[in-house]
Amino acid sequence: MRHLTLASVLMVTTGLAAPVLADGHLKIVDEPLTLTVQMNHARYPVYDENWPVERVARELTGISLKDATVGANTRNSENDGKTEALNLMLATGDIPDIVGSSRLKDFVNQFGPEGAFLPLNDLIDEHAPNLKAYFAERPEIEAAISAADGNMYYIPYLPDGKYGRAYWIRTDWLDALGLDVPQTVDEYEAALRAFKTQDPNGNGLADEVPYFARQWPELIRLVTLWDGRSSGSDTYHDFYVDDGKLKHPYAGEGYREGIKNLARWYKEGLIDAEIFTRGSSSRDYLLSENLGGSTHDWFASTSGYNRLSADIDGFEFKAMAPPASISGKRVEEHRRIPIKPDGWAIGHTNEHPVETIKYFDFWFTEEGRRLANFGVEGQQYNMVDGKAIFTEEFLNNSKPVNNQLYEVGSQLQARGYFQDYNYEIQWSNEFALEGIALYDEGDYLIDQFLGVAFNADEQKVYDKNWPSIRDFMLERQQGWILGNGDVEADWDGYMATLDNMGLNDVLDVMQSAYDRQYGG
Numbered sequence: 001m002r003h004l005t006l007a008s009v010l011m012v013t014t015g016l017a018a019p020v021l022a023d024g025h026l027k028i029v030d031e032p033l034t035l036t037v038q039m040n041h042a043r044y045p046v047y048d049e050n051w052p053v054e055r056v057a058r059e060l061t062g063i064s065l066k067d068a069t070v071g072a073n074t075r076n077s078e079n080d081g082k083t084e085a086l087n088l089m090l091a092t093g094d095i096p097d098i099v100g101s102s103r104l105k106d107f108v109n110q111f112g113p114e115g116a117f118l119p120l121n122d123l124i125d126e127h128a129p130n131l132k133a134y135f136a137e138r139p140e141i142e143a144a145i146s147a148a149d150g151n152m153y154y155i156p157y158l159p160d161g162k163y164g165r166a167y168w169i170r171t172d173w174l175d176a177l178g179l180d181v182p183q184t185v186d187e188y189e190a191a192l193r194a195f196k197t198q199d200p201n202g203n204g205l206a207d208e209v210p211y212f213a214r215q216w217p218e219l220i221r222l223v224t225l226w227d228g229r230s231s232g233s234d235t236y237h238d239f240y241v242d243d244g245k246l247k248h249p250y251a252g253e254g255y256r257e258g259i260k261n262l263a264r265w266y267k268e269g270l271i272d273a274e275i276f277t278r279g280s281s282s283r284d285y286l287l288s289e290n291l292g293g294s295t296h297d298w299f300a301s302t303s304g305y306n307r308l309s310a311d312i313d314g315f316e317f318k319a320m321a322p323p324a325s326i327s328g329k330r331v332e333e334h335r336r337i338p339i340k341p342d343g344w345a346i347g348h349t350n351e352h353p354v355e356t357i358k359y360f361d362f363w364f365t366e367e368g369r370r371l372a373n374f375g376v377e378g379q380q381y382n383m384v385d386g387k388a389i390f391t392e393e394f395l396n397n398s399k400p401v402n403n404q405l406y407e408v409g410s411q412l413q414a415r416g417y418f419q420d421y422n423y424e425i426q427w428s429n430e431f432a433l434e435g436i437a438l439y440d441e442g443d444y445l446i447d448q449f450l451g452v453a454f455n456a457d458e459q460k461v462y463d464k465n466w467p468s469i470r471d472f473m474l475e476r477q478q479g480w481i482l483g484n485g486d487v488e489a490d491w492d493g494y495m496a497t498l499d500n501m502g503l504n505d506v507l508d509v510m511q512s513a514y515d516r517q518y519g520g
């Protein structure tokens, strides 16, 4: 109540809306302090100090960040596993006070122990009570982000919630064709074929695109229907753990079987012919044009497309349980990972490490966490019964909620913060909630690989071999799908090549790092 009263006074006296009131208890410095920041993420390649969230953080803490991003145009793709911008920054020899990026973890765990970034353990212990409390409660998170020398070098973006992606299908098309929701891989194939051949959109053309995806690795995800794996974590193409042993999905029998069948699906027109090139607008375009039949995508944002029922008669796009694989397993390979490799770190030349860790800690306070998750009070949300509730105006904007939040500097994944799933529940419609309940009931999620931190010797083996192995795997994968080569005929040669390229050496160092880190 005190806040409301003071805020009202402020508004009267200054004539300005005061979205958040700085009563001073979050102030870190008496004199304004500016820290430089490098920030890279595919969604916002450059840090913007004018983001409304940043203005409020500045007002509350006294600390402002100034963009010093090197190589802003070379974005860190979320999918390519590379960190060009970070390497470029390191090459200049000029590391900003704060470095925030997607895929930061391996980078800081390699270069932190070499001196490029500050170890955070003592700083947290002495100056960051909120971070300290978080790690005390979640010791497995601390273990998973620590480098081989036992130190933490970055504060991660920590997602909240369990469910991420699901299978989605045009249930109105199924109805129109007299089909039930597919329960097995064979029924799924039959439904996709019916979409292709029986004109469910009713325009007399075979223009339907049965399976599509915004991210092409979501095509590879379908190898799980043949008992293969496409990734061990929510990062595409990642290693996975099978009964304590590190493996790579693209060297498995189920993968071979899956790719063989997906190549057949592609040839038969069940897969978007432009799956590798259409990109992030696929979902929006193919659903809006009444062309797309099925995909594998996020609950909240995908469920929102049911708004198209206003324009497309009968439009209904619902989550379905993962179809049973050829051996009868129902697996949802994707889930929210509790820790992302994204976040931020402190450069070694930073002259204000204490203030910086306090600034990192600010984002784990109640107010900072709210700011990171919901945006600015009075703009994106209001406080209702002690909870941040998005305004109707904000939720009803035609842009997706998460995109709107990125634009104000909220939900920034190159910032270390703890997500609040309540932010997403508020824009999850009945279709999303129904789908989540379906997945919850079926218990389809599987364990994830949380990554390893190499020592210097392991890192050398990995760096020497892995990038070229990965490129080769992806090149063959796409080739097989597109009909360039035959996976069955090529398989033995493919596996021999992987061995020659050092895959087993890479798996050995992954295993030794894994055993050290997780006590295997």
Ligand code: CA
Residues within 6 Å of the ligand: 199, 200, 201, 202, 203, 204, 205, 206, 207, 208
């Ligand atoms: Ca048609």
